Amino acid sequence: MISELSDFSSNKTLNADICIVGAGAAGITLAHKLIDRGTDVLLLESGGLTPEANTQQLYAGEVSDPRLHSPPDRYRQRRFGGSTTIWGGRCMPYDAIDFEPRDYVPHSGWPFGLDALMPYYPEANRLCEAGRFAYSSADAFATPLPPLLTGFDSQEFSTDTLERFSCPTDFGRRYRAKLSSAPNVRVLLHANVTSIRLDANAGRVTELTARDLAGNQLTIVARRYVLAAGGLETARLLLSNRDVQPNGIGNDRDVVGRYYMCHIAGTIGRIEAPGPTSRVNYGYNISAEGVYCRRRIALRAATQRTQRLGNFVARLHHPRIADPAHRNAVLSSLYLAKFLIPYEYGKRLHGGENVSFADWMRHVGNVVAAPHDAAGFAWHMLRDRKLAQRKFPSIIIRPKRNLYSLDFHAEQQPNPSSRVVLSDKKDALGMPQLKIDWRYTEGDVDTVTRSLALLAQEMSRSGAASMDYDQDSVEAEMTRYGAYGGHHIGTARLGVDPRSSVVDPDGLVHGVGNLYVAGAAVFPTSSQANPTLTIVAMTLRLADHLLATKSAP
Amino acid sequence: MSAIVLVHGADNFIGARLVEALRKKNGIEVRAVPANDESALRRALPGAQSVAHCILGAASRIERGGAMLYRLLAVAPNAPKVVHLSSMTVYGSVTGVVDESCAMRADLGPYSLAQARAEGLAADYSRAVILRSGVEYGPGCATWSGRVARWLRAHRLGDLGEAGDGVCNLVYIEDLLSVMMSALDEQAVMGGVFNVAGAEKPSWNEYFTDYAVALGATPVRRIGPRRLSLEAGIAAPLLKVAEVLAGAAGAGSRLVPPPIPASLLRTCRQEIALNVTRVEERLGARWTPLQEGLCRAAKFFG
Numbered sequence A: 001m002i003s004e005l006s007d008f009s010s011n012k013t014l015n016a017d018i019c020i021v022g023a024g025a026a027g028i029t030l031a032h033k034l035i036d037r038g039t040d041v042l043l044l045e046s047g048g049l050t051p052e053a054n055t056q057q058l059y060a061g062e063v064s065d066p067r068l069h070s071p072p073d074r075y076r077q078r079r080f081g082g083s084t085t086i087w088g089g090r091c092m093p094y095d096a097i098d099f100e101p102r103d104y105v106p107h108s109g110w111p112f113g114l115d116a117l118m119p120y121y122p123e124a125n126r127l128c129e130a131g132r133f134a135y136s137s138a139d140a141f142a143t144p145l146p147p148l149l150t151g152f153d154s155q156e157f158s159t160d161t162l163e164r165f166s167c168p169t170d171f172g173r174r175y176r177a178k179l180s181s182a183p184n185v186r187v188l189l190h191a192n193v194t195s196i197r198l199d200a201n202a203g204r205v206t207e208l209t210a211r212d213l214a215g216n217q218l219t220i221v222a223r224r225y226v227l228a229a230g231g232l233e234t235a236r237l238l239l240s241n242r243d244v245q246p247n248g249i250g251n252d253r254d255v256v257g258r259y260y261m262c263h264i265a266g267t268i269g270r271i272e273a274p275g276p277t278s279r280v281n282y283g284y285n286i287s288a289e290g291v292y293c294r295r296r297i298a299l300r301a302a303t304q305r306t307q308r309l310g311n312f313v314a315r316l317h318h319p320r321i322a323d324p325a326h327r328n329a330v331l332s333s334l335y336l337a338k339f340l341i342p343y344e345y346g347k348r349l350h351g352g353e354n355v356s357f358a359d360w361m362r363h364v365g366n367v368v369a370a371p372h373d374a375a376g377f378a379w380h381m382l383r384d385r386k387l388a389q390r391k392f393p394s395i396i397i398r399p400k401r402n403l404y405s406l407d408f409h410a411e412q413q414p415n416p417s418s419r420v421v422l423s424d425k426k427d428a429l430g431m432p433q434l435k436i437d438w439r440y441t442e443g444d445v446d447t448v449t450r451s452l453a454l455l456a457q458e459m460s461r462s463g464a465a466s467m468d469y470d471q472d473s474v475e476a477e478m479t480r481y482g483a484y485g486g487h488h489i490g491t492a493r494l495g496v497d498p499r500s501s502v503v504d505p506d507g508l509v510h511g512v513g514n515l516y517v518a519g520a521a522v523f524p525t526s527s528q529a530n531p532t533l534t535i536v537a538m539t540l541r542l543a544d545h546l547l548a549t550k551s552a553p
Numbered sequence B: 001m002s003a004i005v006l007v008h009g010a011d012n013f014i015g016a017r018l019v020e021a022l023r024k025k026n027g028i029e030v031r032a033v034p035a036n037d038e039s040a041l042r043r044a045l046p047g048a049q050s051v052a053h054c055i056l057g058a059a060s061r062i063e064r065g066g067a068m069l070y071r072l073l074a075v076a077p078n079a080p081k082v083v084h085l086s087s088m089t090v091y092g093s094v095t096g097v098v099d100e101s102c103a104m105r106a107d108l109g110p111y112s113l114a115q116a117r118a119e120g121l122a123a124d125y126s127r128a129v130i131l132r133s134g135v136e137y138g139p140g141c142a143t144w145s146g147r148v149a150r151w152l153r154a155h156r157l158g159d160l161g162e163a164g165d166g167v168c169n170l171v172y173i174e175d176l177l178s179v180m181m182s183a184l185d186e187q188a189v190m191g192g193v194f195n196v197a198g199a200e201k202p203s204w205n206e207y208f209t210d211y212a213v214a215l216g217a218t219p220v221r222r223i224g225p226r227r228l229s230l231e232a233g234i235a236a237p238l239l240k241v242a243e244v245l246a247g248a249a250g251a252g253s254r255l256v257p258p259p260i261p262a263s264l265l266r267t268c269r270q271e272i273a274l275n276v277t278r279v280e281e282r283l284g285a286r287w288t289p290l291q292e293g294l295c296r297a298a299k300f301f302g
Helices: A025-033 A053-059 A082-086 A121-127 A171-181 A231-240 A301-307 A329-336 A343-349 A357-369 A371-386 A442-462 A471-478 A532-548 B013-023 B038-044 B059-074 B110-124 B142-153 B173-185 B204-215 B225-248 B262-269 B277-283 B290-301
Strands: A002-004 A012-021 A041-044 A061-063 A162-165 A185-189 A192-198 A205-211 A217-227 A264-272 A284-286 A292-295 A297-299 A312-317 A403-410 A419-426 A432-437 A466-468 A515-517 B004-008 B029-033 B050-053 B081-087 B096-098 B128-133 B135-137 B170-172 B193-196 B272-274
Touching (some): A012 A025, A025 A082, A025 A121, A025 A171, A041 A217, A061 A419, A082 A171, A121 A532, A192 A231, A217 A231, A217 A532, A231 A419, A231 A432, A264 A442, A264 A471, A297 A442, A301 A442, A329 A357, A329 A371, A357 A371, A403 A442, A442 A466, B004 B013, B004 B038, B013 B029, B013 B173, B038 B059, B050 B059, B059 B110, B081 B110, B110 B128, B128 B173, B135 B142, B142 B204, B142 B290, B170 B173, B170 B290, B193 B277, B204 B290, B225 B262
Parallel strands (some): A012 A217, A041 A185, A217 A515, B004 B029, B004 B050, B081 B128, B096 B272, B128 B193, B135 B170
Antiparallel strands (some): A192 A205, A205 A217, A284 A292, A297 A312, A312 A403
16 A cells, blocks of 8 residues: 555554565565565655655755865655666676675675675565576577687686666656555655664664654654665764764664765776777667667686686776767767756766867757767667667667777775764754765775786787876776766665674664665675666675574563 | 266366366266356256266356356255365455455456356355465466566567566466366365465466477567557557457458467556465375476467
């Protein structure tokens, strides 16, 4: 059943076995998994079924350096389905090495390994509608694919691992009917949690207060509570409830909000491969189940260890769109039509860069020189993306020559100084806003710098391609667009030691016997992988834990 | 097993397969009777120790066949055991895990109602065993393997998203036949009702996807709700008319793409999972692994 908070008389108390705060990837996954499992579930969602400006405004806040991080109300959606409503759909699991303590990655190491998540990844893949859990081209395709980059054979980098793409699945739209008809699940819309009340010993949550923007208010009493509000909002909720624990819930040791990670990403350089364009196959392949898959150039785990580098992947990419020197009609069309592209996609596509009138005219000239290319691309995007149920994931340009740039996506190291805190400003419900102070480290720069150098070396050694880039511009390029948007990781990290973590290996807030956290907030490290698939897998693991301990006091 | 077994409905696929299987056993006389041929049924009944009643097809055919058999049995000098092949559609729109004690809603249209009525007659006849079959698939199964293969090859079906989240209670044809043979053989189950469906319970999306892959009908297409509405609401009635006209003209209905009826789409959404514990325990049912069954079906219809 799906209800509005205002459907209930104000100040009423609702009871449940499990109250989930937030109906995004984690919250919906958890509620979905608990359907018909003998437990009464209440799923609270701040927003409604469609976007609402006043609700979205509750995400507003500050950033310490606007060049390094997007505003807090961007890349997040406060509505049923959460940020999956604007998700790009890229799925891949964490690698085994991501769970290991690595002395060259400070504060790394999970209290369990990849094997603890492997039972959950296939189901997570299904929920994300990314097909079979097959993440190497050898596993996913019955017949071998042509080489990603002919002649590139490296001990340091693999080209066999895949990323698979969801439709992308808007969890709200996709699973709404299921949740709505589930006899044991109630979804409450426009229910903003404004207080988490602890007992006098701070050992248990006794109740939540949920309010809507019209002033209606309910009390929620559950046996167990799960915060699944996203990596930023979960920290905000923990930090802003200070009536019993003066530093915020679970924050005796000042860990909540710290270790905030996104990913380090950018586009750099010029890669040229010899021979015909058929020697390079850098775009998408469609698996038998109809899922778009793409190979990446991935730094091998053994090399990460020997070279003491963080995790790193790269893809061949089109040249920078804003620069008309590419002389490509499609890229120029995209630049000229940039006002049609949503902020979250446009930021890394065209970077919001404005060009001179002369360059603008050169873009026009590029389009005029090859209008059929631009028209063909427009038709492809209309048919295969706009109208398709399973959408073509991104812009892939078939170049006339083997000229590319390199798009990289790297692990960000956990860093206690990279953090979110409460600001002095308050939102319409009286909740303190967030202030984001995202920081990267020398280690992050080192991972990207040396991985790029190694890749250039390997391309040259193999004779597969030449890679030229300005080594002095690496840090500038990896921060050109700031922290990778939408990946909010580590603010309530998981661990066994309460001095350096917020939740235990089951996701239970240290010292608070009935308060759990789900989502990327609990990830101790960021991997190279986009987080959604692992959010879903971790949430399925949490669901099993909640079911296994259903009768616990 | 009884020495004389009558198969009523031997002219349809399951009946014919059962006749074939029974004839491979020694010491059994098999009397194959086409569905609803009253004079043949009347002639074959005397002396038969058991009857396998397997009428498939339209609602009217099912109702008529059931009425005919049990009317004749009421006046028959002997009282043979009857293995009555029914369908899970008798449960109607029920959802959840369903065992045999669940009341029959039979609210999914004439077919489910006809099956329920025929079952009612079987239940009144005290020597019947009722088998509520799931979705029969495998080599030769025209409806759920052959027809689906045509849809998948034409990319008219595939991954249906939310519309294909329902539970697909597949039963491999050979497994169903084994259960029917056991039911004919086992005296202690007289008067019993059994759900018959494989232990694996894929969603319809999984069934369509895995079967399409086995058929090589790839890449599997994602079919959206708008397209499905067009198929069921507009294309299906037109194709049905074309099918009838083609049949009447002697051109063969296979020339016409099979319509995707609204009832199929409703089935694909239904979250009903047959509990098959009873048939496993009392009739020793064993299930062919889904992938193996799909591969065999794909080979047959490939």
